[in-house]
Amino acid sequence: MFDFSKNPNDLGILSQYVAQACCIHLGEEKRYLFEARLGKIIAESGAVDIPDFIRMAKAEATGRLRDKIIDSMTTHETYWFRDTRPWESLENAILPELGKLLQSGKKSRIRILSAACSTGQEPYSIALLLHKLKSSGMLDGVNLSSFEITGFDISPGTLFLASAGRYSQLEISRGLPDYWKTNFFDSTLGNTWTLKPEIRSMVTFKKRNLQDDLSNLGLFDLVLCRNVAIYFKEDFKKDLFNRLAQVILPNGHLMLGGTESLFTHQHLFSSENVSGSFFYKRK
Numbered sequence: 603m604f605d606f607s608k609n610p611n612d613l614g615i616l617s618q619y620v621a622q623a624c625c626i627h628l629g630e631e632k633r634y635l636f637e638a639r640l641g642k643i644i645a646e647s648g649a650v651d652i653p654d655f656i657r658m659a660k661a662e663a664t665g666r667l668r669d670k671i672i673d674s675m676t677t678h679e680t681y682w683f684r685d686t687r688p689w690e691s692l693e694n695a696i697l698p699e700l701g702k703l704l705q706s707g708k709k710s711r712i713r714i715l716s717a718a719c720s721t722g723q724e725p726y727s728i729a730l731l732l733h734k735l736k737s738s739g740m741l742d743g744v745n746l747s748s749f750e751i752t753g754f755d756i757s758p759g760t761l762f763l764a765s766a767g768r769y770s771q772l773e774i775s776r777g778l779p780d781y782w783k784t785n786f787f788d789s790t791l792g793n794t795w796t797l798k799p800e801i802r803s804m805v806t807f808k809k810r811n812l813q814d815d816l817s818n819l820g821l822f823d824l825v826l827c828r829n830v831a832i833y834f835k836e837d838f839k840k841d842l843f844n845r846l847a848q849v850i851l852p853n854g855h856l857m858l859g860g861t862e863s864l865f866t867h868q869h870l871f872s873s874e875n876v877s878g879s880f881f882y883k884r885k
């Protein structure tokens with residue numbers, strides 16, 4: 603385990619690197635996180651000290667060390683249908699409304715983005731709901747391939763897991779009622795459960811940093827950006843929601859995490875109570 607108490611500057615140097623890489627600011631009070639999550643990576647890198655470690659991360663052409671640092675310093679907590687209520691609103695109101703736009707021929711494609719999607723439970727929860735709506739007849743006449751779902755995250759490790767669509771016994775049990783497990787997952791080696799190809803193929807995963815220009819992703823009817831802005835400072839949050847507003851179509855929806863709100867952007871979004879849950883609607 604790397605001993606951060608030897609040089610008082612080490613923590614500041616690492617913390618600055620992480621903040622520049624992904625905008626997550628971790629101060630002295632998070633010393634235990636650096637120790638627990640980076641200790642082994644620092645030891646294995648062969649760096650002589652922390653400035654050397656950061657030099658290596660910046661110089662490495664493959665970006666592998668940088669990715670390892672980001673993978674380990676970001677928090678990937680996620681689960682199926684997280685917070686339950688807003689997912690009921692998606693199922694009962696927002697997704698059927700989007701379906702109607704396809705049924706009426708007003709649109710030929712609906713685009714949905716899960717920004718900071720972690721290991722994929724969030725965008726796959728959307729795909730599962732669309733399947734349910736289709737089998738209940740709510741999306742009659744609509745081909746599910748007309749829904750384009752994109753998930754992105756900064757962490758390559760989580761994206762790898764998301765693309766595989768394979769989950770441990772614990773992950774599958776978090777938030778996922780048995781109905782879904784029985785009908786849309788195959789039991790696979792190592793006591794894991796793998797999403798059936800028809801669900802996996804509905805979601806495309808990309809590596810993206812929320813600091814990047816998002817406009818080249820195109821425009822979306824629904825954007826989920828949940829439980830990530832809580833890690834950012836106010837000025838970056840403001841900038842992020844300005845940029846997210848640019849990729850949401852007029853009347854499109856933004857879904858935040860259960861503890862998040864967007865009072866600063868009333869000129870861009872109106873808040874809307876959809877069957878008991880708050881969504882933000884692009885003006």
Ligand SMILES: C[S@@+](CC[C@H](N)C(=O)[O-])C[C@H]1O[C@@H](n2cnc3c(N)ncnc32)[C@H](O)[C@@H]1O
Nearest residue numbers: 624676679680718720756757811812828829830
């Ligand atoms: C706590 S998880 C939230 C996952 C999911 N949205 C949910 O609510 O269940 C936060 C995710 O944000 C990602 N993340 C953190 N900083 C990021 C950044 N600057 N750009 C893109 N993704 C980022 C992390 O890698 C992590 O997977």
